[in-house]
Amino acid sequence: MSVIIDDTCITCDACLQQCPVNAIVDDSNNPMGNNRYYVQPEKCIECVGVYDDPQCAAICPSIGCITWDMPYTKEFDGHYLNTEVYKLSEKNGIPKSPEFREKKYRKDILNEDRGVGKIVQEEPDELVEVG
Ligand code: SF4
């Protein structure tokens, strides 16, 4: 991955249409059975090469709902094989983990800035009235 959607998702559907690689599924198709949208990490490219920032987070009205996850690289194969958090699609019964295929990720986002609570979209600064 990439990015991950937490339980503050309000199932508004805004992100689904924004994803350039159709990595997001809605709550009724969430493979973990949770009542929220779900990013398929084996598909997410962090919008690299398409947009400047993850578009799902840019449009999400629930600030902080979408957080950075680890890069989808072999180094994090075990992370993505955690079946309590992810359900990867499979090919011939083998999960499409990073060992199967790595995905693009934003190299400017360091690993220490990824993980639970590391939000992609910051709370906007308080608006200052002008004039
Ligand atoms: S970061 Fe981009 S590629 Fe990944 S789920 Fe969000 S919109 Fe899709």
Ligand code: SF4
């Ligand atoms: S835009 Fe945000 S709140 Fe809306 S469905 Fe996507 S993750 Fe959930």
